[in-house]
Structure formats: C-alpha cells, structure tokens
Amino acid sequence: MTAAEDPYGERLCRAFLTRVLEPGDETGGRWMREHGVPEVARRLREGGEPLPGVSGTRWAGLRARAGRAEPERDLDVARAAGVRFVCPGDTEWPxxxxxxxxxxxxxxxxxxxxxxxxxxxxxxxxxxxxxxxxxxxxxxxxxxxxxxxxxxxxxxxxxxxxxxxxxxxxxxxxxxxxxxxxxxxxxxxxxxxxxxxxxxxxxxxxxxxxxxxxxxxxxxxxxxxxxxxxxxxxxxxxxxxxxxxxxxxxxxxxxxxxxxxxxxxxxxxxxxxxxxxxxxxxxxxxxxxxxxxxxxGDIGELAPARRGPVLPRDLLEADARRVLAALPAHRPAPPGEIACGAQTTQDEAIARLYELRALGYVERHGDGWKLTRQAVIPVGDGRTRC
Structure with a gap:
C-alpha cells in the first residue's frame, strides 16, 4: 500500500490492528472511536501508559502481539493470494x-x-x-x-x-x-x-x-x-x-x-x-x-397462498354437498331419510340425487340411494340421523 493510496496510514494501521486485537473487541473499538485508529496503533507499537479499560497484564499481551505484527507483509501476502483488505469508509464497505x-x-x-x-x-x-x-x-x-x-x-x-x-x-x-x-x-x-x-x-x-x-x-x-x-x-x-x-x-x-x-x-x-x-x-x-x-424482500414479493388439494366434491353447490353428506356410507337410504339429513324437502333431495348420480357420486338401489365407492369418505359411524 503506497502513501498515495493511504495518505494517513489508516489502512495500514487497521491491518496492523487485525493482528493485535481479537475480532469484536469492544474495548478496542471504543479506543478507536475516541482516539482514532492511527493513535491506537501508535500507542500499541510504542507502549507507554495503557489505554483505559484494560489491566496491565492484558496491555502487556497486546503489546507483545503488536511487536510481532507485520502489516506490510500481511498486505503483500494478501495481494499475492488475490485478497484485498476492505475498510470502513471504502466504497466496497457494507x-x-x-x-x-x-x-x-x-x-x-x-x-x-x-x-x-x-x-x-x-x-x-x-x-x-x-x-x-x-x-x-x-x-x-x-x-x-x-x-x-x-x-x-x-x-x-x-x-x-x-x-x-x-x-x-x-x-x-x-x-x-x-x-x-x-x-x-x-x-x-x-x-x-x-x-x-x-x-x-x-x-x-x-x-x-x-x-x-x-x-x-x-x-x-x-x-x-x-x-x-x-x-x-x-x-x-x-x-x-x-x-x-x-x-x-x-x-x-x-x-x-x-x-x-x-x-x-x-x-x-x-x-x-x-x-x-x-x-x-x-x-x-x-x-x-x-x-x-x-x-x-421488497413489497409485493409474496409467497404463494398455501392450501390443500381441491377435491371434485369441493366444486359442488352447497345444496348438493349437503345431500351428499346426508347419505350413509355403507347402505342405501330412502329419499325421505336423505332429505331429513340434508335439512331440505324430499323433492329437492331427489333432484340433487339425480345430479349427483350424473357426476358418479351416487347410485340408485331400488327405492334407495347409495354412495358409490369414489364418494365414500369415512366420517363418524357412517349413519345419518335427523
């Protein structure tokens, strides 16, 4: 890093400090905020009275690390490996x-x-x-x-x-x-x-x-x-x-x-x-x-609505669904019993039963009506009551 690229030496000082301070060191971060990066680096290099917030033992440990740091060499090694050092204030800094x-x-x-x-x-x-x-x-x-x-x-x-x-x-x-x-x-x-x-x-x-x-x-x-x-x-x-x-x-x-x-x-x-x-x-x-x-994401980037599969019976009109639900699962039932379960008239029930027959849901057995195999859904005890 040349003087023209880094006139105040701050980038070099930050590279130096990455060898001295552990990541996330809030005490070190406070030092830099209060005294500036170059001054913190200078104090750690040259020694003297410890910066506030650390014991004498820890200051000695930091000074020992500072003595071994070679930021110019680190930057050269990084450059040779295709690595760049991005600092706060750089265009690339997030x-x-x-x-x-x-x-x-x-x-x-x-x-x-x-x-x-x-x-x-x-x-x-x-x-x-x-x-x-x-x-x-x-x-x-x-x-x-x-x-x-x-x-x-x-x-x-x-x-x-x-x-x-x-x-x-x-x-x-x-x-x-x-x-x-x-x-x-x-x-x-x-x-x-x-x-x-x-x-x-x-x-x-x-x-x-x-x-x-x-x-x-x-x-x-x-x-x-x-x-x-x-x-x-x-x-x-x-x-x-x-x-x-x-x-x-x-x-x-x-x-x-x-x-x-x-x-x-x-x-x-x-x-x-x-x-x-x-x-x-x-x-x-x-x-x-x-x-x-x-x-x-941004406004409007919505997830699709989540729902289960649509069954054919979901497409029936409400009256037809009530008649279908009123049929017992395993035996024929007369129209009167079905009308009672569907809470409608017998004539209306018969009309709906013929619609359901055309769709393959029910079949006629003599005077009664029964669900086809495709329409059977086990619910309760399979019986219809008024």
Missing amino acids: AQLDDLGDARPLGLWVRGRPSLRMWALRSVAVVGARACTEYGAHTAAALSAGLAERGWVVVSGGAYGIDGAAHRGALGAGGATVAVLACGVDRPYPRGHTQLITRIADQGLVIGELPPGDHPTPSRFILRNRVIAALTRGTVVVEAAYRSGSLVTARAAQRLGRFTMGVPGPVTSALSAGVHELLREEGVLVTDAADVVELV
Missing part, C-alpha cells in the same frame, strides 16, 4: 456492518471478484448444525437454491453440515454465495472443505476479519457469527441443538433488528430443539425460499 457499533470489524479481508457491498444488499444467512441430519442438509440446500434462483445471495460460515449444504445449494443453482470464515481467507477451514471454499472464492466471495494465515479458535467462530448476522437482511436457522452456535447468529440478528427465521423439524430430534425454542421466542417459521423472500 454500511450495515456499522450497526455493530464498537464491535464492528476493523476491516474485512476479501477473496473473490464481486463487490461485497453490492452483494450484501440482497443477502440472507442460512446457518445450522455441523452434525446435521439428511433432512437438514436437504432442506438447507433446497432453500438456498430457491433463494439463489430468486436473485438472493446466500451467506454462511463455510463449515460442515448446514453451512456446506447451503453453499452447495446456491452454487448448484448457478447463484451467488459468500463464506464468512473464522480464520485467514487464504487458508480454507475446515480442511475438508478446501475444494468447496476455493470454488466459492472463484464464483463468489470468501471473507473474514483475520489476517492471512491466521488460525481459527472456538471463540473466533462465535464472534464470526455477528458478522454473518449484521451483513444480511435476515438469518434462517435450519437445524440447531440448544447449545448450537447458529443460535448465536440468530440472536445477534434479533439484537440488530434483522429478521430471524427457523425451519421446523421433527419434535423428536434434538437437532431441531434449538430451532423450536427460537420459534417460540421471536423467530418466524419458514419452510422454503418463498417464505423467506416474503419476509426479507
């Missing part, structure tokens, strides 16, 4: 990340050609359990494919299970997807997803807060989830146990005022228990991409 306040990322290391800001404008997070069921994987893939076909970007964490199924579903539909990693974007994790993450980088975007070569830790996975929640218009949880990290993403979305959605599963499955708890609290139940888009 403004919705500013909703995180002091926990906002220092910057994002971005691998892939598309504009992160443009893709984030119309994006949905699909997250869930790593050790998912076949049902969960199928649902996540189908939902993500449906979102991609409707022009939405699918964002997830690149992990095994639901994350991987979501990415594959979007890619399989020829759509757009973004993987948010908890490590350096030049070293795919998990290693078993190297091919998938490479494909995402080729066709979409791989992003993260950590500098090149940095490794994931359990806490970094949890902190990564706030970026997924803030970046997108809403978060869908497909499968999650009570202690699932994907529920952290959903609750972060709730705090940020984003839509929070859950796909229900079997009540006997522990992997759906967390989703069901989310739905009991404030989440919205969704079953497919149309439901999601109706919630997060």
